[in-house]
Amino acid sequence: MKKAIFLLSLFFVSSAHAIAPADLAKAKNCFACHATDKKLIGPSYKDVAAKYKGDASAVGKLADKIKKGGSGAWGTMPMPPNAVSEAEAKDLAKWVLSIK
Template sequence: MRGMTRGGVVFALVVGTLACTLTSVAHAAEAPRGQQVATANACMGCHAVDRKLVGPSFQQIAAKYKGDAQAPARLARKVKDGGSGVWGMIPMPAHQSMSDADIRAVVDWVLAGAPSR
């Protein structure tokens, strides 16, 4: 940055920061809607895509319910109302404030194997 005026340095920093921010937003927009909703609603605090955390991984859930036509409705109800016993004794809290559309987006994404794209 030698030879740049102070204003030029500030401008370069602002432009660089803006470019990084726009890149981050673009990458977030590329993620499936279900993944975006799961991240925004703290689902990732207890679940990971490919490994057990507090609760089962999303891939474990997909494998357990593969081919079960009733799974989307059952899992949507479980997300909304919470519960325990299926994966152990640690309860999953209710998510009453999540919209049905957001819950369905997460459930559909999970049942698809939680793909990154």
């Protein structure tokens, strides 16, 4: 019986995986305003990554901005708050910062 429970728990743990950040960005409609390599309504992800390169607090700053929105960092157009969890916001921020 213990072995069966153990095997079932392994199945559920291995089949439950997080959505990839690029897919999450698509699902949350981030690409309506941002592109990887060119400015749309908001800055390109490459430009964001370049601006925050070497900033140890960048993940937290970007995750906060993703979650709460903001304005002024890239012009006058405000970024609206996004309906994401804290973990999703951090995953998105890490992904954006990884784009070269």
